[in-house]
Amino acid sequence: MVRTALVTGATSGIGAATVRALAGAGWQVVATGRRAERLDALTRELPEGQVHTAVFDVTDARARDVAIDALPEAFRGIDLLVNNAGLALGTAPAQEAKPGDWETMIATNVSALVAITRRLLPRLVERRGGIVNLSSVAASYPYTGGNVYGATKAFVRQFSLGLRSDLAGTGVRVTSIEPGMVETEFTTVRTGGDKAASNKLYAGADPMTAQDIAATILWVASLPPHLNINALELMPVSQSFAGFQVARD
Incomplete structure (x- = not known):
């Protein structure tokens, strides 16, 4: 039986890499995201008919529901939900952060993730499927400027564990993937489009790649159905835990 996955935030990064990895392993994939041109380009890379694209913003409840209702029959039986869509906005400490940035992160990383999960849960239960939620090491290790972003990822981690508890006996597996850099x-x-800041952060660090995380998601999804990975934390070897802060006069 061909299995079907739905991947949110599939227009770039981990989401796009996950679509490629799953499709390469024989999965059918529903690839969702806001940028139609990127989804179209991704589809052209892969065998015809293997990927169905659904263009919507995960925070737009009506567009999200319309897209799910409109899935072709061959893609309606979802076996795996990959909640990848998410973002961080701003690096300022809490007292200087923009409230709008906080609201956008909560709407995307928390509210939209919860809503699409609830919408697809009956299908996942029916097919004894799986859920992979993209959290972050920021869920466990706070850092200056991480404030609401870290809090949203801590929610994702705890929500994943709560789902595991509620779904006991259904056969549905739930995993929180928690990458570092x-x-x-x-x-x-x-950083609002500051490519130089991005280059500086990763320079010389040998960070993980989107393909690394996608391969991990594929591994989790391919495990025997009696085995669940509750949470999986990954970092590049170059990254370690931050030290405690001490403010001095």
Whole structure:
């Protein structure tokens, strides 16, 4: 039986790499995102008929529901939900942060993730499927300027564990993937398009790649159905835990 995955935020980075990895392993994939031209380009890379694109912003409830309702019959049986869509905005400390940035992160990383998960849960239960939620090491290790971003990822981690509890006996597997430094568009988006800041962050660090995380997601999805990875934290070897801060006069 051909399995079907739905991947949010598939227009770049980890999301696009996950679509490629799953499709390469024989999965059908529903690739979602806001940028139609990027989804179209991704589809052209892969065998015809293997990927269905759905263009919508995950924070737009109506567009999200319309796209899910409009899935072709061959793609309606979702076996795997990969909640990848998310972002960080701003690096300022809390007292200087923009409230609008906070609201956008909560709407995208928390509210939209919860809504699409709830919408697809009956299908996932019916097919004894799986959910992979993209959290972050920021869920566990706070850092200056991480404030709401880290809090949203801590929510994702705890929500994943809560789903595991509620879904006991259904056969549905749930995993929280918690990466550290991955070189994608993440920092460029976070800094409002400052490519130089992104280059500086990753320079000489040998960070993880989107392909590294996609391969991990594929591994989790390919495990025997009796085995669940609850949470998986990954870092490049060059990255370690930050030290405690001490403010001095």
